Amino acid sequence: MSQESSPRTAPRTEAVPFGVGLLFPGQGAQRPGMGEPWRDTPHWKVVTRLSEVSGRDLGQLLLDAGAERLARADAAQLATFTMEMVVLDALRMVVGDLRPAVCAGHSLGEYAALTAAGVLDAEDGVRLVAERGAAMEEADRLAPGTMTVLVGTGIVPRAQRLAARMRAERRAQVWVANINGAEQVVVSGTVEAVAALVDEAERDGARALRIPVGGAFHTPLMAPAAPRLAAAVDRTPLHPARCPVIANVDARAHLHDQERWRALMLRQLVMPVRWAGSMRTLTAMARGHLRVVEAGPGSVLANLARRTLPEGIPVRSVSTPAQVEALAAEWWR
Structure with a gap:
């Protein structure tokens, strides 16, 4: 049919x-x-x-x-x-x-x-x-944001630690917003903070995938x-x-x-x-x-x-x- x-x-x-x-x-x-x-x-x-x-x-x-x-x-x-x-x-x-x-x-x-x-x-x-x-x-x-998928071995604890460190050291507004699986998370926050986290994650071997979403969803x-x-x-x-x-x-x-x-x-x-x-x-x-x-x-x-x-x-x-x-x-x- x-x-x-x-x-x-x-x-x-x-x-x-x-x-x-x-x-x-x-x-x-x-x-x-x-x-x-x-x-x-x-x-x-x-x-x-x-x-x-x-x-x-x-x-x-x-x-x-x-x-x-x-x-x-x-x-x-x-x-x-x-x-x-x-x-x-x-x-x-x-x-x-x-x-x-x-x-x-x-x-x-x-x-x-x-x-x-x-x-x-x-x-x-x-x-x-x-x-x-x-x-x-x-x-x-009020606070323009974005989201990006990160894929990689052990990405859940890696992304969580990286986001926590950036919030503590830089006051960056970025969080892990979706835990989709053992090898896939979504990070969310301000455009600048997400870009900085993604840059560090990619240097550490993660793969980043942009998604068609405008907003820092599932974050404060x-x-x-x-x-x-x-x-x-x-x-x-x-x-x-x-x-x-x-x-x-x-x-x-x-x-x-x-x-x-x-x-x-x-x-x-x-x-x-x-x-x-x-x-x-x-x-x-x-x-x-x-x-x-x-x-x-x-x-x-x-x-x-x-x-x-x-x-x-x-x-x-x-x-x-x-x-x-x-x-x-x-x-x-």
């Missing part, structure tokens, strides 16, 4: 002998034109509905926005969350009654994970994401975003979770107390994403019967999962109708 067509698989309603873990990527996964394969499918109704709710032309972001526009926090977060809701809608159509065993999202993706688990409605989710993105964009204007420089996000979180209803959601800030699976997420969402602004720890939690929950799907643009989380999870856990990424159809044929037919 072509990418432009809709998944045709009949909904699956009977029980399947495995659980599904859903992963949702965060800001940085977005790319220009990522909505194009979906525009002529029934799932585009999600874009229309969320555009009405948010008061933003989300179709324009998904179809026409360029890389520079999508690097802004407000646009990137809305576009990525909306794309994830489109893919989730397609998966639900394919499976019928999709009941994930566990959900997790990287940074912004946590909001999609909470939606997939039923803690948030999609409409409330897009409102929250709009406020989060705008608040973080405002914080970035995002503290000015907290009041606006807190106001939005406080007025948003949270519902009992239908499955555990693994939180970025503590790498623990949360199920029974949905109100705890109000504090977790605020802490996430200024604290590191413990993604490697989250994948260890996912592994402990798998018990040999879990299959993992990254739902949304790109395949970064799927690639990380393949390097982290036990070999017996199948991992797939889906971001287009064709990929949803292929996954349905592989797992649910």
Whole structure:
């Protein structure tokens, strides 16, 4: 089937002998034109509905926005969350009654994970994401920042020591913001401090990868975003979770107390994403019967999962109708 067509698989309603873990990527996964394969499918109704709710032309972001526009926090977060809701809608159509065993999202993706688990409605989710993105964009204007991926053997303690030394000796504003795996971290802070840390890390043998993110996310420089996000979180209803959601800030699976997420969402602004720890939690929950799907643009989380999870856990990424159809044929037919 072509990418432009809709998944045709009949909904699956009977029980399947495995659980599904859903992963949702965060800001940085977005790319220009990522909505194009979906525009002529029934799932585009999600874009229309969320555009009405948010008061933003989300179709324009998904179809026409360029890389520079999508690097802004407000646009990137809305576009990525909306794309994830489109893919989730397609998966639900394919499976019928999709009941994930566990959900997790990287940074912004946590909001999609909470939606997939039923803690948030999609409409409330897009409102929250709009406020989060705008608040973080405002914080970035106060203290312009950036983020860079560092890859290398033993990079986690190396980057942590280097950032701590730079803060102590130079008063540099730089931190380890994401611990993605044993050999991959993301450093975040002011443009100058990140550049200085990256320069030292590269001289020490690390490899640096720039990512399309404008802002010192998951650091104290995002503290000015907290009041606006807190106001939005406080007025948003949270519902009992239908499955555990693994939180970025503590790498623990949360199920029974949905109100705890109000504090977790605020802490996430200024604290590191413990993604490697989250994948260890996912592994402990798998018990040999879990299959993992990254739902949304790109395949970064799927690639990380393949390097982290036990070999017996199948991992797939889906971001287009064709990929949803292929996954349905592989797992649910």
